Structures are given as structure tokens and as C-alpha cells.
Amino acid sequence: MTDQPLLSVRGLTKHYGPRLGCADIGFDLDEGEVLAVVGESGSGKSTLLSCLSTELAPTAGTVRYRMRDGVTRDVFSLSEAERRVLMRTDWGFIRQDAAQGLRMGVSAGGNVGERQMAVGARHYGQIRATALDWLNKVEIEVDRVDDAPKTFSGGMRQRLQIARNLVTQPRLVLMDEPTSGLDVSVQARLLDLIRGLVSELGLAVIIVTHDLAVARLLSHRVLVMRGGRAVETGLTDQVLDDPREAYTQLLVSSVLAA
Amino acid sequence: MSGFAGASSLPSGEGSRVGYAPAGATGGGDERIAASRHTPPQTSPEEREDIAPRETGYNFAYLDEQTKRMIRRAILKGIAIPGYQVPFASREMPMPYGWGTGGVQVTAAILGPDDILKVIDQGSDDTTNAVSIRTFFERTAGVATTTHTAGATIIQTRHRIPERPLAEGQVLVYQVPIPEPLRFLEPRETETRKLHGLAEYGLMHVKLYEDIARHGEIATTYAYPVEVAGRYVMDPSPTPKFDNPKMDRCPALQLYGAGREKRIYAIPPYTEVRSLDFEDHPFRVQHWTTPCALCGSEGVYLDEVVLDDRGGRMFVCSDTDHCEERRSPNPPPSAGEGASRSEAGEGLREARAHGGADAGLFASRAPLAGRPPLPTPADAGATLPREGGGEERTEGRGRSEP
Numbered sequence: 340m341t342d343q344p345l346l347s348v349r350g351l352t353k354h355y356g357p358r359l360g361c362a363d364i365g366f367d368l369d370e371g372e373v374l375a376v377v378g379e380s381g382s383g384k385s386t387l388l389s390c391l392s393t394e395l396a397p398t399a400g401t402v403r404y405r406m407r408d409g410v411t412r413d414v415f416s417l418s419e420a421e422r423r424v425l426m427r428t429d430w431g432f433i434r435q436d437a438a439q440g441l442r443m444g445v446s447a448g449g450n451v452g453e454r455q456m457a458v459g460a461r462h463y464g465q466i467r468a469t470a471l472d473w474l475n476k477v478e479i480e481v482d483r484v485d486d487a488p489k490t491f492s493g494g495m496r497q498r499l500q501i502a503r504n505l506v507t508q509p510r511l512v513l514m515d516e517p518t519s520g521l522d523v524s525v526q527a528r529l530l531d532l533i534r535g536l537v538s539e540l541g542l543a544v545i546i547v548t549h550d551l552a553v554a555r556l557l558s559h560r561v562l563v564m565r566g567g568r569a570v571e572t573g574l575t576d577q578v579l580d581d582p583r584e585a586y587t588q589l590l591v592s593s594v595l596a597a
Numbered sequence: 598m599s600g601f602a603g604a605s606s607l608p609s610g611e612g613s614r615v616g617y618a619p620a621g622a623t624g625g626g627d628e629r630i631a632a633s634r635h636t637p638p639q640t641s642p643e644e645r646e647d648i649a650p651r652e653t654g655y656n657f658a659y660l661d662e663q664t665k666r667m668i669r670r671a672i673l674k675g676i677a678i679p680g681y682q683v684p685f686a687s688r689e690m691p692m693p694y695g696w697g698t699g700g701v702q703v704t705a706a707i708l709g710p711d712d713i714l715k716v717i718d719q720g721s722d723d724t725t726n727a728v729s730i731r732t733f734f735e736r737t738a739g740v741a742t743t744t745h746t747a748g749a750t751i752i753q754t755r756h757r758i759p760e761r762p763l764a765e766g767q768v769l770v771y772q773v774p775i776p777e778p779l780r781f782l783e784p785r786e787t788e789t790r791k792l793h794g795l796a797e798y799g800l801m802h803v804k805l806y807e808d809i810a811r812h813g814e815i816a817t818t819y820a821y822p823v824e825v826a827g828r829y830v831m832d833p834s835p836t837p838k839f840d841n842p843k844m845d846r847c848p849a850l851q852l853y854g855a856g857r858e859k860r861i862y863a864i865p866p867y868t869e870v871r872s873l874d875f876e877d878h879p880f881r882v883q884h885w886t887t888p889c890a891l892c893g894s895e896g897v898y899l900d901e902v903v904l905d906d907r908g909g910r911m912f913v914c915s916d917t918d919h920c921e922e923r924r925s926p927n928p929p930p931s932a933g934e935g936a937s938r939s940e941a942g943e944g945l946r947e948a949r950a951h952g953g954a955d956a957g958l959f960a961s962r963a964p965l966a967g968r969p970p971l972p973t974p975a976d977a978g979a980t981l982p983r984e985g986g987g988e989e990r991t992e993g994r995g996r997s998e999p
Contacts, residue, residue: 445803449810
């Protein structure tokens with residue numbers, strides 16, 4: 340363990356031509372820490388996540404990551420090959436639409452096995468055993484291992500996506516609204532699963548959500564965004580129970596009580 | 598670029614052929630090809646009256662010289678980067694896509710007046726496609742054609758690699774429908790190019806994984822992906838995987854042309870070609886329990902021929918030339934074989950009659966540069982790797998990967 344944070348973001352700015360995606364975002368993330376990024380639609384949450392995952396090149400700012408060898412490097416200074424290796428080994432990305440994060444025509448086992456094979460696993464029996472183990476962990480019946488995810492329900496697809504991403508034991512997982520579009524009981528089980536895996540594996544997570552309940556349940560810290568800027572940041576309970584900024588107060592008071 | 602510069606001395610003008618001879622390799626292969634050129638070929642247009650003389654109004658081998666140069670540049674780049682798909686400006690050909698427009702363009706670009714062309718489709722010299730393409734070049738280039746594998750300098754093929762081992766100086770031209778091995782898993786060309794560029798081939802194994810998960814074994818039987826020279830993963834066109842081991846360290850130059858997809862790629866002679874597999878599901882080739890019903894060959898690729906509507910069927914060699922050659926009492930007339938070669942052929946036939954069928958075929962797979970192009974009877978007698986019963990034959994090479 341070092342004193343350096345796992346991920347360090349400074350001054351991250353993204354312009355889409357004259358339009359602003361996000362501006363001057365900065366935060367640190369330690370190992371095992373869960374950061375929720377909340378805000379309304381169009382507040383720049385997804386732009387921020389795309390920049391962090393290097394899918395978009397930011398206009399300005401740095402994203403520094405402490406690699407497994409302990410050296411902290413700017414992810415945008417990595418070569419494309421290094422970056423792709425990082426993305427499929429040490430990082431995970433759970434997408435809102437599972438169809439984008441999975442190969443819908445390839446069996447569940449193949450989906451989980453892809454990352455293993457991408458990092459050089461060439462033993463079918465071992466690949467399959469690991470895939471079955473992970474399906475078990477994310478509560479998918481193991482006899483569905485040879486079914487394609489297009490035959491899966493929405494909740495199962497999200498769980499499969501989690502298995503596919505976690506199989507290489509990443510240290511940082513980015514999640515983009517992983518529970519939206521699911522009904523509440525499925526949502527609750529999925530959140531339970533994520534919370535269990537996060538604490539069990541000591542994952543650092545950045546989760547983008549518009550659902551404050553998800554943020555409260557999963558995250559240690561919260562970053563509130565509005566109009567592309569971070570308006571408030573702090574410990575989750577503190578921000579949600581005692582919001583300082585007017586916008587955060589509005590956001591918190593807008594939540595419907597069941 | 599050094600490889601490119603070194604190779605650029607090969608095809609430089611009208612009618613020259615892309616040949617390849619490694620330094621010091623002046624073995625029997627070259628002599629044999631040279632000899633075959635002096636032998637009056639079987640179907641020389643001047644001798645045969647049923648073939649019209651070379652058509653006037655067309656450039657030699659149909660394509661104009663600028664186009665041929667463009668294709669040769671693509672071929673040279675392909676040879677310099679084994680397995681890499683080189684884009685080229687594919688032309689309209691007087692035949693539909695899917696009938697071998699890519700192969701025809703490659704052949705046209707490397708064809709010289711002295712070449713002897715053989716065209717096969719599914720291993721056969723006399724199917725429509727093969728006959729048409731052969732006649733096309735007889736008429737537009739006036740070149741000699743043959744059906745004998747050993748006598749040909751250029752062999753254009755769809756699906757099969759001839760059973761007779763190819764020799765140095767020969768060129769095998771494949772007609773490729775879909776050159777991208779990753780296409781069915783990743784539809785975006787931008788992405789597949791990136792995957793090739795970064796040598797990220799995990800996806801290819803996902804396909805093989807799916808095969809095993811669904812069928813219990815790697816069920817891909819044709820277009821079986823190979824890794825060329827330890828770098829690029831390549832689709833060997835729809836050849837049966839039975840022929841994959843023949844591509845490994847083949848003394849002949851192998852060129853691939855995909856007309857519709859506008860790609861050319863190549864395997865230079867003596868290049869390592871490894872079929873992808875899993876450690877616990879190694880690459881295997883098909884195996885037949887019966888020999889060829891016509892010539893008795895074992896260890897060759899067989900076609901099933903339905904004889905009647907009562908379930909009658911027979912299995913015969915897919916390579917018609919190989920089958921005919923084994924059945925004919927005399928050595929092939931234009932095979933470029935001297936007297937000594939004929940004796941060797943007789944000896945080999947005898948060895949085969951004594952149960953050593955095709956031992957030479959497999960023995961000659963061994964990666965030995967400078968070996969004689971065809972096995973001697975002594976070879977055939979010494980190394981008879983007869984395989985037991987109904988088991989599949991595993992490709993007998995060590996793996997470099999753990």
C-alpha cells in the first residue's frame with residue numbers, strides 16, 4: 340500500500356465543439372472506495388465516465404492511475420495497446436445497456452471467457468471452470484452457461500456483465516447506471532450483489548447514477564454534478580442528509596418517498 | 598521495408614512471375630519446374646485445335662499492365678508481412694463475385710507466357726468453375742494449362758490444396774470469399790483492423806470456445822483460423838482444415854485474393870503456419886475409415902458420392918489429379934519427371950501397394966529445407982506413420998505457447 344490514490348483526476352474538461360460536456364472535474368479515489376456521481380440528465384455524468392474510460396479524449400485535464408506495478412501513469416499517455424490491455428485486465432466497465440457490454444450472440448460462458456482468452460488463457464477446461472464459478476457468484480444458474488445472453492432477462496444480463504468484467508480481477512470498475520431499467524426487486528438483488536462483490540474483492544468503483552438511493556446504498560462518497568460542473572462533493576451520508584448547495588438540496592428533496 | 602525492397606526485384610515487368618527461391622536453394626524443385634517448361638505441355642494452345650488461339654483485343658491475361666502492377670505491389674507487401682490483409686483496388690472481372698474474382702486477378706498479375714496453369718475447384722480439375730477459369734486464361738493469355746499438380750507452375754484453387762506436396766517455385770493462388778477471420782464476431786472493419794494491429798486475438802478463441810461448448814469439439818471444419826509466422830491470424834479461405842497442416846512450411850508460395858472484399862494476403866515459402874486450438878482440445882484433422890474407392894488412397898481428403906436413391910454411396914479422392922495419377926499405369930506425361938523420377942514413382946506405388954499408402958505424403962510434411970521435392974522409396978519405407986483405427990490424427994508439432 341502506498342499513500343498515492345489509485346485514481347487521481349485533475350481538471351478534467353470536455354467540450355463538444357461550443358457545447359460543454361463537463362468542466363474542471365477533479366477527485367481522488369483510493370482502493371476499495373466507491374464514488375457515486377449523481378446529477379440530473381444532461382449534467383455531464385456520462386461524459387465524465389466516457390473520459391475516464393478513455394472512450395472520449397478530454398479537452399483538458401489528466402487522469403492518473405496507479406498501475407499494478409505501483410507506477411502512477413497518465414492513462415492518456417499510454418499507447419493504445421497498453422490502454423486496451425489495462426481496460427480488459429485492471430479495469431471493468433459495466434454499461435447501462437447490457438447489449439453494448441456483452442456479445443449477445445455468444446454464450447454466457449464465452450462472454451465470461453473472452454477476457455481470460457484475451458489475456459492468454461488457452462485451456463478450455465480451466466476457462467470454463469472459471470466461467471461457471473463466476474456465473475455461480477452472480478447468481479446465474481450454471482445450466483445457462485451455454486445460452487446466449489439474448490435469451491436472458493434484463494437483470495440476468497446485468498449480472499452476466501458483472502461476471503464478464505470481474506473475471507480478470509480488476510481493481511477499478513466503472514458503472515454507468517447499472518440498475519436503471521430494472522424493476523425494483525431485481526434492482527435490489529443486483530445492488531445487493533454489487534455491494535457484496537465490492538466489499539469482498541475490495542474494488543474501487545465509480546458509479547454513475549441518477550438514483551440517490553443507489554448512491555446511498557453503495558457509495559462512500561458522492562460527487563454531485565450539474566451543467567457539467569461538480570457542485571458538491573463529500574461523504575455520502577453527509578451530502579445526502581445535510582446538503583449544503585441549493586441544487587443538492589433540490590435534488591434530495593425531489594426524491595419521492597415510497 | 599527491407600523485406601519489401603528485397604522482394605521488389607521479383608516481378609518487374611510484363612509476364613514475369615512472382616517466384617521465390619531462398620538463398621542456396623537450388624534443389625530439385627527448381628530443376629523440375631524448369632524441366633517441365635522444356636517439355637511440350639499437354640495442352641499447349643499451338644498444338645490443340647479445339648482451343649481457340651489467344652483472343653485479340655485483350656491485354657495479356659486480360660488485365661491492363663497498370664492494374665497488374667498495382668496487384669503485384671499488393672502481393673509483394675503481402676509477402677513482406679505474412680498473413681496481413683493488404684487492401685487493393687479490385688477490378689470488375691467478367692465473372693460474378695464469389696466465382697473467384699480475387700484469385701483470377703492474382704493469377705493474371707503473376708502469370709507469364711511460360712507458365713503452366715492448373716485450376717481446381719473442390720480438388721477437381723473438371724468442374725464448371727475450374728474449366729471456365731482455365732479456358733479464360735488459355736484465351737486471354739495463351740498459356741499452357743495442365744491438370745497435373747507436379748507439372749503446374751501456378752495452381753489456382755478454391756477449397757483444396759493438392760494432395761501431392763508442392764515444390765519450390767510453384768505458386769498456389771487461393772480464391773477467398775471472406776478474408777477477415779474475425780468478421781463474424783466483430784462486424785466493424787475499423788475494430789478488426791485494430792485487433793489485427795494490436796494482435797488481440799482473444800476473440801478468435803471465443804469462436805473456438807463456442808464450438809466446444811456447443812458441439813463438444815472444435816466443429817469448425819473449413820476456413821479454420823491459422824496464425825502465420827507467429828503474428829497475424831489469417832483465414833485460409835474455405836479450405837477444409839484437413840489441408841491446414843499442408844500450409845505449414847510449404848515450399849510453394851501461397852497467395853490469397855479476395856475480389857469482392859478487395860484484399861490480398863500471402864504466405865511466403867517455408868513460413869510457420871499454426872492452426873489455433875486449446876491446450877486440452879488440440880487441432881485435429883478429419884479422418885476417414887475407408888480408403889478411396891477408386892484408387893485406394895488413405896490419409897487423403899475424400900468426397901462422398903451418392904450413387905443411387907437407395908443409400909448407395911462411395912468415398913473417392915477429392916483431388917481428381919491425385920486419384921487419376923495413382924490409377925494410371927504410366928507416370929503423367931507432362932509432370933516434368935525424368936527417368937529417375939519415374940522409377941521413384943514406381944517404387945512409391947509399390948510401397949503404397951504394400952500398405953504404406955501415402956506415408957511419403959506425411960513424411961514430406963517435415964520442415965526440412967533443401968530436401969528432395971518428392972519422397973524416395975527409401976523414405977516411404979523408412980517412415981510409415983500408420984495411424985491406428987478410427988482416431989483422429991493430431992497435428993504433430995510442438996506448441997510454443999504454454
